[in-house]
Amino acid sequence: MNMRAMFIDMDGTLLKASNNISTRNMEAVNTLMNQGVKVFLATGRHYEVTAPYHKELGLRTPMICLNGAAIHDADSGKTIQMKTVRLNDERFHHVTAESAWNVIIHTANGVYCKKTNEEIDYWTQVGRIPPHYIGDLRQANYQDVLKYSVRTGTPCPNISALFNKEAEVINWNDGFELLAPNVSKWSALKSLLREYRISPNEVVAIGDGPNDIEMLRHVGTGVAMGNASEKVKAAADFITGHHENDGLAQFIEQYLLKSKQSYAI
Template sequence: MSAGTLPRLVATDLDGTLLNSSRAITPRTRQALQAARAAGAEIVFVTARPPRAVRALAAEAGVTGVAICSNGAIVYDLAADEIVTSRLLDRTAANTVAQALAAALPGIGLAIETGRGVLAEVAYTRRLVEDLAYLREVSSVFDGDDPIVKLLAQSHTSTADEMVAAVVARVEGLAEVTHSGGTGLLEISAPGVTKASTLDVLCREWGIAPGEVVAFGDMPNDLAVLSYAGAGYAMANAHHLVLAATERRTLSNDEDGVAAVLEKLYG
């Protein structure tokens, strides 16, 4: 991004980045987003969250258009409440990945995001209050023919970093493996599906170059976007791998770190 040129697109993660620790958007952050929009920038949420967990936040923030959800597997139209595109994990590949996970991490529980809901096995004990209305318990996530937007694996004995290290070589070429900070939680998508690959598709459609993008993130699933953007900022509270790989820094999510950068860029 050349000096004096305003970014044409703001790509921001939500949890641990745009949202504070209370999972809220502060007035300062809302105002900074509005200033960026007034200057002509596109605002795109780029998140691990499913569509159902994004729409209300976008309305609160005054953000319209589309959001990239489920780590890049979904492009979601905020106004229409419609999934525009979805990039699914093949069921056969997902089953092979699940067997590799079970061999490397005995006792794991599995769940899948379908785009509109969650199917969870008994061993997958992660129950978010906001998910309960959309969650169905199943004996196996592979029993039906529901679309697999994201395969989720939960361990009660290993950290997410340990889980990635244990399985990434075993599933190479079959799936993308990452995490977004959930305790003992892996997030698995189709090969090539990342936040950055989907953002690149949007940018090409809109005629926006990577150098015209400013991005913000805090977790390993944000690394691809931070590398893709002309200016990628790690939050002060970011995961150690993100801090090590990202040159630019901003304040923490509890200090309105995204707003601090946007205010300098857009006034």
């Protein structure tokens, strides 16, 4: 396989449910880098909860964060590309404020949320920066929004469709996310490929979520995790193992390493 770069999703792909990188995944990624392959993280997470894992892997490449709304420099963490989304906030809060749903707003200056939860507590622990604001978001003074996240607890395509004309919509089983139009991991990936003069045909991308579909479809080799939905798997060229069973390492070992390991896929 002629491959110069690999883009790796984090949750459900690189990481186990415990939010840890397994030894096997770590070794596979490091061996790949030692072969001269450029490895990038492409995640829905914001920078502060991406950077520690980037450092743990020893990566020297920019980070794609917030589903492509931001690209961060490897060394300084400085935002080198940012795509803000502009909604009619009055209408957005009319739809979301009175419900029990949590709403998380990622901005250039930090996270604003309606209420805290286990996930946000984890972000604070790992990123060491608490939310800028917790409470009624109609009273919050925020700007430069990179991503809106609405956690409904169930799929709500009928609600997310209200924003189709204003934003790029990503539907999840527990809610939806809103980005600037035409922003995705794939749009950010394309920017980096131009910078590094790498063809999409020389790229492998691997992920498990609806926010990974565009990049899986458009790179030379798209890989879906075994834990991905059928829709994500349908967008991929290969399907590897479950993230709890080191599916990332399984694919790297079988298809990408010059000296293959003896693990079975």
